[in-house]
Every structure is written in C-alpha cells, then in structure tokens.
Amino acid sequence: MxxxxxxxxxxxxxxIAFRRRKAIRSVLLAALSTAVLGTLFAVLITGAPGWDRVKQSFFRGDIARDSLPAILDGLWLNIRLFVVCAACALALGLLVGVLRTLRGPVFFPVRALATVYTYSLRGLPLIITIYLFAYGIPGLRLQGTPSVTVLGGAAIVITYGAYIAEVLRSGIESVHPSQVAAARSLGLSYRRTMRFVVLPQAVRRAAPPLLNDVVSMQKDVGLISLAGPVDAIRAAQISQAGSYNFTPYIVAGVLFVLLALPLIGITDWVTLRAARRQNAGT
Amino acid sequence: MLLTCTEVRKTFGDAVVLDGLDLTVDEHEVIALIGASGSGKSTLLRCVNLLTEIDDGTIMLDGEDITDPRVNPDVVRRKIGLVFQSYNLFPHMTVLDNITLAPTKVRQRPAAEAKAQAMEWLDRVGLADKAGSYPDRLSGGQQQRVAIVRALVNSPRLLLLDEVTSALDPELVGEVLTMIRDLKGDGMTMVLATHEMGFARQVADRVAFLDKGRVLEQGPPAQVLGDPVEARTRQFLARIIEAGRL
Structure with missing residues (x-):
C-alpha cells in the first residue's frame, strides 16, 4: 500500500485522546459505583441485628476445617460420577437428537420412541427417576443388578440425555435446508450429510446451551445421595447433623462453585468465539 | 455541500482500504461510486453511516462533523438511509412491520400515522398487496424495494445504496433501478456503489472511480465512462466491457 x-x-x-479520556472515566466510574455498592452491601449484612448469630452458625473456621476431609471425599464421588454421566448423556443425547430428525415412514417407530422419551423424561422430576431406578430395579431381584451408584448414575444419564437431545435437535434444525441441499447435490448420503455438514454446524451453534446443561448436571449428580451413596452435600449434611452448625454447607457450596468455574469459563469462551466467527465481515 | 469526506482513512489490520479519500456530495446530487471489488466503495458507505469507525480524516454531514467522538451516531443515522446488497430485511416481521419499525420506535410516531405513510409508499412502488407478507415470500426485487422504502420512511437527507442490484436476477434489476430513477426525480440525494455501468451513466450526475482507497477520477458519466483520463480507469472499464457488463 x-x-x-x-x-x-x-x-x-x-x-484518540478524547476516546482514551472517556475510557479512563468509564473505568473510574465503574470502580466508584462498585465500591459504593459493595460498602452498602457489607454495611447492610454486617449491621443486621442477627449477623453475629449467622456468622456463628455459617462461617466457623474450625468447623470448616474439621468437615473438609469428609466433604472432599464426597466431592470425589461427584467428580467421577459427573465425568462418566456427562460423557454418556452427551452420547445418548446425540443419538436421540439425530433419531428425532429422521424422516420417512420406515423410521416412524424409532422417531415416536425418541419423541416419547424426550417428552416424558424432561417432564419427570430427576428425584423420582433416581428413586425408580435405585429402589425399583433392585426390587425386581434380577441376577447381576448393578450397584445403587450405577443405577442412580443411569437415572441421571437418561434424564439429562433427554435435555441434551432437545438442545441438539434444535441445533440440527437451525441449520438452513440449503446446506442439506448442497451436500446432497454433491452425492453425499443422508448419513454423510449429517456427519460432515449438518452436525458440525449444529453442535457449534448448540454449544452454549449444551454446556449450560453440562454445568447444571455437575450439580445434579449429587442427587444420587438420595439413594444412599455419600456425595459432597450429603457429607456436609452428616457433618452438620453432628455439630448443629451450617458451616459445612458453605464449604460444600464453595467447592461446587470452584468446580463449576472452569466449565462456565469454557462456556463463555466458546460462545464468544462462535459469535466472533459468525459476525466476521458484514 | 451536504456531505464532505476529507482525507478519510480506514484500515483493517494491514489492509489499507481507504487511503486519504476525498469526496463531496451536493444536495440533490446523485453520485455513482465505481471500482473493482475491494476498492473501498462499501467501506466508504459504512463509514458515512458510522457503522465503521474511520482511522483518520473528517466526514461532514450538513455542516456537522459526524466523526467527532462526541456526536451520537444514532442521531446522525436518522438523517442517513442505508440500503444493503442483500436487503437485510427482518425475516420475523411482515413487510409493513419492517417499514414502520423505525418510525414508531425511533421517531415515536403514532402507529396509525406510520402505517398510513408506509402504505402510501408501498402503493407507489406497487407492493401494497404485500404489506402483510413476510420477506421470505417476496422475490429479491420486491424485497429490495421494501428495503429502500424502509430507509425512505425516515425521510433521510442522504440515501446510501450499496450495490443494491448485485444479488438480483437480471430480470428483477429493472424494477429496482426504476425506483431509484424515480427517487432522483424527487430530488433525493444519493450515493450509490454499483457495478451497473449503464445505470450509472443514466442516473448519476457524477461518477467517481475508486482505486486503492482514493477517488482516482471523477466527473460527468459520459466523460468518466466514455473518455477516461486515467489509465487505471481505462483498464477497469476494459475489463467490464470484456465481461459484457457495459
């Protein structure tokens, strides 16, 4: 050039100088308003008449230290369950999501089954599903019934599989029909069109809500404790029952937030990157 | 002068798209911007509409420096209409809703009044029966005419048209060009980026040839298109003729 x-x-x-001044002013203003609001909150909470009692029953350092090992033990179960359940639920969701988009009369039973599955499992409360699986299936007294943990995990997988299937289906249907037309015109079969053209676009578009479900699942795997296994929240509850102090719940809550942060970070990053890619140019 | 661009510069990374461009537009004047792809025609229109921030220079509209960072872009844009190459109608709104959106939401005009005005325009361009239709049900030429009406109901001082016929089938180009010719009859000030040399010759008061981010040559259509001074203009026109587009 x-x-x-x-x-x-x-x-x-x-x-340039004007814009820089404006940017500096914005930062200062943001800092000021944050400080004012923060002080206001702090005064409001610590000035409340019951604050000393609340501090005693929710924020005791010694109890937090005592309860931490048991809660961490429980959290390890949460993490293992989450990794396995997330992988299984994503696979199940992908399968059902694709089945629901199949066209043609031959596929009617498959399509109908997939539809009934997503409709009923999204409606059924997860707690009831866990009870049905963890107590109902062993009740059949079949040979080789897996452990309660596996059964509870399966309940979580089929519930979240239904959510994920719907998210993926909406992603698949948001891909413009002209993309399918272009792929089919090149001689790609329906399956190859799905695999190479539609699904890559659908997954990219559905990534933010998908990761939303995964983050939500990270918390919900703990519900398995309803069937017996001790997860982080149940460990906190046991500890609370011994000390009559709620600090263990705060400890577990903080650990869950820390666990979710990387996933939430990834979600935001993926969302941002997708938006930037799609808005390039015009 | 309604619009004065002085030394306008715009870069995207290492690419210098506008390199000290000067251009003036008088009231009621129609200017055709021609030039190869990437010569900066669309970028210039987007800069004038403040959709793209310039890197240096000045753009004056109606005596006001619109590139001053203190200026509110929303206020400036009310004076300028912009029509896009691919129409950019809102697919979830009917034709009528597309047209009345800005008058009712930006200018706070009563819905009935905005509707009456919209119907008047649709009637004039022969699309009154499409008022309740959704854009995807219309042909490209019809959509582009709706897009032009959508820009016009804000009574802009200046209308920017960015290759408005490039996405249209040849037999649909005519209806859009007829509409633009009618607007010239109304005295509308227009800057149009175009590849339609024949149309530029007919409708433009002045043709400006953009090359490497500058106006290399400008003047009456007959002169610039018929007897260009600059070698690069001649080369550009020769390529157009070769492609059978003149």
Missing part, C-alpha cells in the same frame, strides 16, 4: 508510515492528523490524535 502507498503509505506504509501513516502519520495521524492532529484531528485524529485529538479523537
């Missing part, structure tokens, strides 16, 4: 070394005009320099 002709001017490798463009020297900004005085006018442009003034504009």
């Amino acid at each position: 002709s001017s490798e070394l463009h020297r900004p005009s005085d006018k442009q320099l003034a504009r």
Whole structure:
C-alpha cells in the first residue's frame, strides 16, 4: 500500500485522546459505583441485628476445617460420577437428537420412541427417576443388578440425555435446508450429510446451551445421595447433623462453585468465539 | 455541500482500504461510486453511516462533523438511509412491520400515522398487496424495494445504496433501478456503489472511480465512462466491457 508510515492528523490524535479520556472515566466510574455498592452491601449484612448469630452458625473456621476431609471425599464421588454421566448423556443425547430428525415412514417407530422419551423424561422430576431406578430395579431381584451408584448414575444419564437431545435437535434444525441441499447435490448420503455438514454446524451453534446443561448436571449428580451413596452435600449434611452448625454447607457450596468455574469459563469462551466467527465481515 | 469526506482513512489490520479519500456530495446530487471489488466503495458507505469507525480524516454531514467522538451516531443515522446488497430485511416481521419499525420506535410516531405513510409508499412502488407478507415470500426485487422504502420512511437527507442490484436476477434489476430513477426525480440525494455501468451513466450526475482507497477520477458519466483520463480507469472499464457488463 502507498503509505506504509501513516502519520495521524492532529484531528485524529485529538479523537484518540478524547476516546482514551472517556475510557479512563468509564473505568473510574465503574470502580466508584462498585465500591459504593459493595460498602452498602457489607454495611447492610454486617449491621443486621442477627449477623453475629449467622456468622456463628455459617462461617466457623474450625468447623470448616474439621468437615473438609469428609466433604472432599464426597466431592470425589461427584467428580467421577459427573465425568462418566456427562460423557454418556452427551452420547445418548446425540443419538436421540439425530433419531428425532429422521424422516420417512420406515423410521416412524424409532422417531415416536425418541419423541416419547424426550417428552416424558424432561417432564419427570430427576428425584423420582433416581428413586425408580435405585429402589425399583433392585426390587425386581434380577441376577447381576448393578450397584445403587450405577443405577442412580443411569437415572441421571437418561434424564439429562433427554435435555441434551432437545438442545441438539434444535441445533440440527437451525441449520438452513440449503446446506442439506448442497451436500446432497454433491452425492453425499443422508448419513454423510449429517456427519460432515449438518452436525458440525449444529453442535457449534448448540454449544452454549449444551454446556449450560453440562454445568447444571455437575450439580445434579449429587442427587444420587438420595439413594444412599455419600456425595459432597450429603457429607456436609452428616457433618452438620453432628455439630448443629451450617458451616459445612458453605464449604460444600464453595467447592461446587470452584468446580463449576472452569466449565462456565469454557462456556463463555466458546460462545464468544462462535459469535466472533459468525459476525466476521458484514 | 451536504456531505464532505476529507482525507478519510480506514484500515483493517494491514489492509489499507481507504487511503486519504476525498469526496463531496451536493444536495440533490446523485453520485455513482465505481471500482473493482475491494476498492473501498462499501467501506466508504459504512463509514458515512458510522457503522465503521474511520482511522483518520473528517466526514461532514450538513455542516456537522459526524466523526467527532462526541456526536451520537444514532442521531446522525436518522438523517442517513442505508440500503444493503442483500436487503437485510427482518425475516420475523411482515413487510409493513419492517417499514414502520423505525418510525414508531425511533421517531415515536403514532402507529396509525406510520402505517398510513408506509402504505402510501408501498402503493407507489406497487407492493401494497404485500404489506402483510413476510420477506421470505417476496422475490429479491420486491424485497429490495421494501428495503429502500424502509430507509425512505425516515425521510433521510442522504440515501446510501450499496450495490443494491448485485444479488438480483437480471430480470428483477429493472424494477429496482426504476425506483431509484424515480427517487432522483424527487430530488433525493444519493450515493450509490454499483457495478451497473449503464445505470450509472443514466442516473448519476457524477461518477467517481475508486482505486486503492482514493477517488482516482471523477466527473460527468459520459466523460468518466466514455473518455477516461486515467489509465487505471481505462483498464477497469476494459475489463467490464470484456465481461459484457457495459
């Protein structure tokens, strides 16, 4: 290009200076309003008449230390369950989501089954599903019934599989029909069209709500404790029952938030990147 | 002068798209911007509409420096209409709702009044029966005419048209060009980026040839298109003729 070394005009320099001043002012204003609001909250909470009692029953350092090992033990179960359940639920959701988009009369029973599954499992409360699986299936007294943990995990997988299937289906249906037309015109079969053209776009578009479900699942795997296994929240409850102090719940809550942060970070990053890619150009 | 661009510069990374461009537009004047792809025609229109922030220079509209960072872009844009190459109608709204959106939400005009005005325009361009239709049900030429009406109901001082016929089938180009010709008859000030040399010759008061981010040559259509001074203009026109587009 002709001017490798463009020297900004005085006018442009003034504009740059003005924008910089404005940016600095914005940052200062943000800091000020945050400080004011923060102080207000702190005064409101610590000034409340019952604050000393609340501090005693929710924020005791010694109890937090005592209860931490048991809660961490429980959390390890949460993490293991989450990794396995998330992988299984994603696979199940993908399968059901694709089955629901199949066209043609031959596929009617498959399609109907997939539809009934997503409709009923999204409606059925997870707690009831866990009870049905963890207490109902062993009740059949079949040979080789797996452990309660596995059964509870299966309940979580089929519940979340239904949510994920719907998210993926909406992603698949948001891909414009002209994309399918273009792929089919090249001679790709329906399956190859799905695999190479539709699903990559669908998953990218559905990534934010999908990760939302995964983050939500991270918390819900703990519900398995209803069937017996001791997860982080149950460990906190046991500890609370011994000390009559609610600090263990705060400890477990903080640990869950820390656990979710990386996932939430990934969700935001994926969302941002997708938006930036799609808005490139016009 | 209604619009004065002085030394306008715009870069995208290392690419210098506008390199100290100067252009003036008088009231009631129609200017056709021609030039190869990437010569900066669309970028210039987006800069004038403040959709793209310039890197240096000044753009004056109606005596006001609209590139001053203190200026509210929303206020400036009320004076400028912009029509896009691919129409950009809102697919979830009917034709009528597309047109009355800005008059009712930006200008706070009563719905009935905005509707009456919209129907008047639709009637004039022969699309009154499409008022309740959704954009995807319309042909490209019809959609583009709706998009032009959508820009016009805000009574802009200046209408920017960004290759408005490039996405249309040849037999649909005519209806859009006829509409633009009618607007010239109304005295509308227009800047149009175009590949339709024949149309530029007919409707433009002045043709400006953009090359490497500058106006290399400008003047009456007959002169610029018929007897260009600059070698690069001649090369550009020769390529157009070769492609059978003149």
